[in-house]
Amino acid sequence: MKKTPERIEIFSAEYVLGTLHGAARKRFERWMMESAKVREEVWFWEQKLGLLSLEVQEVTPPSSVWSSIERRLWQVESHGGKAQSRANHRWFWPSWSVMATAAALVMAVVLLQPSTEVSQTQLSGAIVQADTSDPLWLVSETGQDNLLKMRSVAASAAEAGKDYELWIVPENGQPLSLGIIPVGGLHEVTLTDKARQALSQSRTLAISLEPLGGSKTGQPTGPILHVAKLYEL
């Protein structure tokens, strides 16, 4: 469908209003990516119609919302260990191994020798990809602070609207999310006792591709891109 000025005008308005939905909404989102004119038209309506939202009465959200946000972004444990409460039992092993194989990636392991923390580092390894000479991420665990460090080396950004999510694959049961991992720089995850125990037993990490902000179900929903085994130093 051609982007005529009339269509841009009406679809933008209906997009912001919310009456454009289904396939038409998705098609329009593509228009927004393609055209600055379309985005500007959307911003016009967001600002004009947005004024209506200022009339709405405020309602204080329950504190559980903030706890969930913190947990998802930074793996902060709230009291009561609610992190696992949303985990369901739909996860099954076969699909994990099938998908990991299908990803056609070489899972190699290299030893990492951090210069200063040798005495504290217990597990380390790398997440590598067949067609890339450098590892995507280097992984090291420091026993003392229950920290898992991910140093991004050759990893490239996830596709638009997606995030990488890191998981511990335990020997038994469902993967434990370690949250989304950024590309670039050093990323640290604090492991809970349960996570640390699972990792020391299985020594297996995986990375899946998830919607922005991470899996909404508490379990991997996207393709498993990488599986890596850590080694003990």
Place this chain on the structure above:
Amino acid sequence: MSQSDSDQNDLMRLLVAVSREDHDAFQQLYQSVSSRIFGMCLKLAGQRDLAEDALQEAFIQIWHRAREYHTDRGLPLGWMMSIARYRTLDMMRARKVRRSGGEEHLEYVEDGREGPLDESLRSAGEAQLTDCLDELSDVQRDSILLSYYKGLTHDELAEVLSSPLGTVKSWIRRGLMALKRCLEP
């Protein structure tokens, strides 16, 4: 005026800090605006659990996308409200929430014109929007406000307003275009 300039400046400052991954700033931002945003999500969804999930998703996005904000997209609060509104609509559609106008229908229509705030305290933008909404026909204004506040689809509007689908679509489109002509500089 619902948000003073100094409030907006504070939000801008927090948003810039959030784009640099400042956790404390993000918490302050949440504390400053979550009630306003949650009120909107709740009114739109009509369901507490969905509104809570949408608020959570919205703030996860705000954390990741703070860097994308710029002033062409409106004031910081409006930008965050838009993110939350889209997340709420997505979830309503994904969970197939059916909305109806309900008995609050008339109250919403009144909202647009008089509102709870004193006219003199309103921003020029709000006054202009109210005036322009006033110029629409009653059915055009009702359709637009019901869609905006309650996320009604064309089908749901047709049911609520007891009118054929094609007629409702045309009210919305003509209403929006008339609104645009009135709002444009």
